[in-house]
Amino acid sequence: MQHGKYRFIAGFLAPPLIVYAVFVVSPFVQAFQISLTDWSGLVGSARFVGADNFVRLWESDEFWNALRHNVYMLAFVPLVTLALGLFFAFMLNVGGRRRRNEVVTGVAGARFYTFVFFFPQVISITIIAVIWFNIYNPDPDDGMLNSLLGAVGLDGLQNAWLGEKSIALWCISAVMVWGHVGFYVVLFSAAMASIPRDIYEAALLDGASRHHTFFRITLPLLWDTVQTGWVYMGIIALDAFALVQIMSVNMGGPDGATDVMPLRLYLTAFRDSQYGYAAAMGVAMLAVTMAFAVLTLRFARRERIEY
Amino acid sequence: MATDEIHQAAGPEPTGPGPTGSGPTGSGPTGPAHRVAEGPAGGDATAPAGRGPGRAGGSSTEGGVLNVFSHGILVLWALMVGVPLLWVLWSSFKDSNGILTDPWGLPTVLHWENWSNAWDEANMGRYFVNTSIVVGGSVVGTMVLGSMAAYVLARFTFPGNRIVYYLFVAGMSFPVFMLVIPLFFVMRDFPGSSLLATYHGLILVYIAYSLPFTVFFMTAFFRTLPTSVAEAAMIDGASHTRTFFQVMLPMAKPGLISIGIFNFLGQWNQYLLPMVLNQQEDKYVLTQGLAMIALQQGYENDWGALMAGMVIAMLPVLVVYAVFQRQVQAGLTAGALK
Numbered sequence: 308m309q310h311g312k313y314r315f316i317a318g319f320l321a322p323p324l325i326v327y328a329v330f331v332v333s334p335f336v337q338a339f340q341i342s343l344t345d346w347s348g349l350v351g352s353a354r355f356v357g358a359d360n361f362v363r364l365w366e367s368d369e370f371w372n373a374l375r376h377n378v379y380m381l382a383f384v385p386l387v388t389l390a391l392g393l394f395f396a397f398m399l400n401v402g403g404r405r406r407r408n409e410v411v412t413g414v415a416g417a418r419f420y421t422f423v424f425f426f427p428q429v430i431s432i433t434i435i436a437v438i439w440f441n442i443y444n445p446d447p448d449d450g451m452l453n454s455l456l457g458a459v460g461l462d463g464l465q466n467a468w469l470g471e472k473s474i475a476l477w478c479i480s481a482v483m484v485w486g487h488v489g490f491y492v493v494l495f496s497a498a499m500a501s502i503p504r505d506i507y508e509a510a511l512l513d514g515a516s517r518h519h520t521f522f523r524i525t526l527p528l529l530w531d532t533v534q535t536g537w538v539y540m541g542i543i544a545l546d547a548f549a550l551v552q553i554m555s556v557n558m559g560g561p562d563g564a565t566d567v568m569p570l571r572l573y574l575t576a577f578r579d580s581q582y583g584y585a586a587a588m589g590v591a592m593l594a595v596t597m598a599f600a601v602l603t604l605r606f607a608r609r610e611r612i613e614y
Numbered sequence: 615m616a617t618d619e620i621h622q623a624a625g626p627e628p629t630g631p632g633p634t635g636s637g638p639t640g641s642g643p644t645g646p647a648h649r650v651a652e653g654p655a656g657g658d659a660t661a662p663a664g665r666g667p668g669r670a671g672g673s674s675t676e677g678g679v680l681n682v683f684s685h686g687i688l689v690l691w692a693l694m695v696g697v698p699l700l701w702v703l704w705s706s707f708k709d710s711n712g713i714l715t716d717p718w719g720l721p722t723v724l725h726w727e728n729w730s731n732a733w734d735e736a737n738m739g740r741y742f743v744n745t746s747i748v749v750g751g752s753v754v755g756t757m758v759l760g761s762m763a764a765y766v767l768a769r770f771t772f773p774g775n776r777i778v779y780y781l782f783v784a785g786m787s788f789p790v791f792m793l794v795i796p797l798f799f800v801m802r803d804f805p806g807s808s809l810l811a812t813y814h815g816l817i818l819v820y821i822a823y824s825l826p827f828t829v830f831f832m833t834a835f836f837r838t839l840p841t842s843v844a845e846a847a848m849i850d851g852a853s854h855t856r857t858f859f860q861v862m863l864p865m866a867k868p869g870l871i872s873i874g875i876f877n878f879l880g881q882w883n884q885y886l887l888p889m890v891l892n893q894q895e896d897k898y899v900l901t902q903g904l905a906m907i908a909l910q911q912g913y914e915n916d917w918g919a920l921m922a923g924m925v926i927a928m929l930p931v932l933v934v935y936a937v938f939q940r941q942v943q944a945g946l947t948a949g950a951l952k
Contacts, residue, residue, distance in 0.1 A: 323760065323763040334793040395688065423692045431885065431928075438701070440908065441717065485694065485695070576798075586795050586796070
């Protein structure tokens with residue numbers, strides 16, 4: 308049956324490979340090319356400018372401003388999201404008190420909680436952005452959050468939220484956390500389910516508290532998962548495009564306080580038609596993303612625990 | 615994870631490692647998908663630990679200050695997630711005035727006209743049809759092209775096999791943002807006619823961007839399927855093509871379902887790609903339509919219709935999630951750990 312083999316392989320591989328090469332691989336290569344030109348989108352008008360775009364980028368306060376916001380998010384969002392995810396997953400899998408036959412068990416209703424928590428993960432980011440836009444509505448009576456604070460007597464905490472320069476970025480970061488915690492609950496639950504029960508049983512017999520169980524057993528055994536989850540969440544924090552575009556005042560406002568790299572790239576390319584310059588931003592974003600992933604994996608590495 | 619179900623469905627080799635896709639071949643992610651696939655005792659009764667214990671509760675006491683505290687946080691988070699989503703639902707029955715002036719109030723009169731306004735006047739019906747056409751085409755296309763490539767890469771040795779495999783897998787790490795500018799021009803200057811704002815153009819792009827993970831996932835899956843059945847079919851005179859479509863694809867059904875749901879959700883909710891490649895209003899997909907209405911929303915606009923539109927956009931996803939809850943969770947978490 309060997310004679311037809313190569314024809315079959317070629318026939319099966321060619322269609323997916325062509326589609327992939329045209330729409331993914333070739334843009335990837337072209338991104339580097341375009342970033343070295345002053346292209347404004349008209350065919351034949353591109354001029355090779357070498358590293359000019361990158362020099363301009365280096366000197367651009369706007370881009371540094373956007374990058375700084377991404378870095379703030381990169382520090383805040385994964386930390387909070389993963390911490391909450393770990394806490395909830397622990398509660399739902401190990402946190403319950405002893406029951407009849409099981410020593411290690413989650414709290415009652417774990418399935419329900421998992422179902423609800425995960426839900427934001429499956430709905431569109433556009434919908435999430437519109438919902439939170441309404442929650443953050445600055446009007447003390449119309450805004451959901453402000454009217455809630457008013458109703459419970461915390462008028463002092465009422466705020467303009469997205470309209471307030473000092474907190475707008477954190478309001479958007481909070482939405483990111485809100486949307487992704489459920490995902491990590493499921494992820495860490497799956498990893499926790501594979502930790503042998505007898506390790507917990509032995510620890511409990513020795514009188515370990517839940518606090519001990521978590522820090523001495525669960526967290527070390529979950530470290531690989533935490534690390535991968537960190538990289539994944541960090542990449543999401545480097546994006547934030549849809550949330551900022553839809554929720555923020557004047558796209559990235561007030562006064563640039565929520566601007567992020569992808570939004571900058573999008574506006575530079577598709578509003579200002581400076582495609583060469585925008586492509587250079589794309590290359591810079593690739594570099595930032597790679598640097599982040601490499602650094603995380605390097606510094607978070609620990610001896611892997613076999614069990 | 616749906617290890618146990620997949621085991622049964624995979625049939626012919628019940629003792630094999632759980633082919634949940636990524637782990638068993640060793641080339642998969644080193645993360646949890648791997649561990650889960652090999653899960654507790656290969657998917658026996660203890661496998662869904664952490665998902666089941668809800669039932670076990672009840673009679674036993676869960677006292678203690680700590681439990682009250684931590685249970686309180688769980689309830690609080692459930693409310694923080696659940697209430698905004700329910701708010702969309704109940705707001706879709708209120709008039710704009712009610713949504714704006716009394717955001718927490720339940721509708722006094724059910725304004726069903728929001729739904730017809732959303733469908734007709736806010737063009738949600740049109741966007742829904744556009745989304746269905748594009749996602750329908752691209753999910754089918756992704757599954758067919760993805761499993762063809764994966765099957766060949768998993769089952770045949772030929773020069774360049776590894777190179778092609780890694781070329782596909784590398785695509786998972788390209789940031790889409792970096793690619794959109796050149797992609798826009800690839801589409802605009804496509805030989806023949808521009809692919810911008812066309813159904814087939816968008817379908818091709820969705821397929822292309824779904825291929826890396828699909829090929830990765832399905833290659834791992836095909837490797838776990840037994841060779842004997844395919845060999846028997848070949849000896850009986852079936853061609854390679856026929857063996858693939860009539861023997862291997864049916865056997866790969868559990869994997870196809872997982873990755874199919876994963877692609878459906880991702881493509882249904884896609885925002886950036888249509889935003890750049892589909893800037894023509896009559897071709898808008900739901901996410902674009904909603905974003906446009908939300909961005910233009912002023913005082914005189916129809917908030918009720920926007921809320922109804924959001925429910926319309928969420929419904930298919932909600933149904934898929936409710937029905938395939940475990941596969942969705944398994945697929946998405948495996949998907950993240952590419």
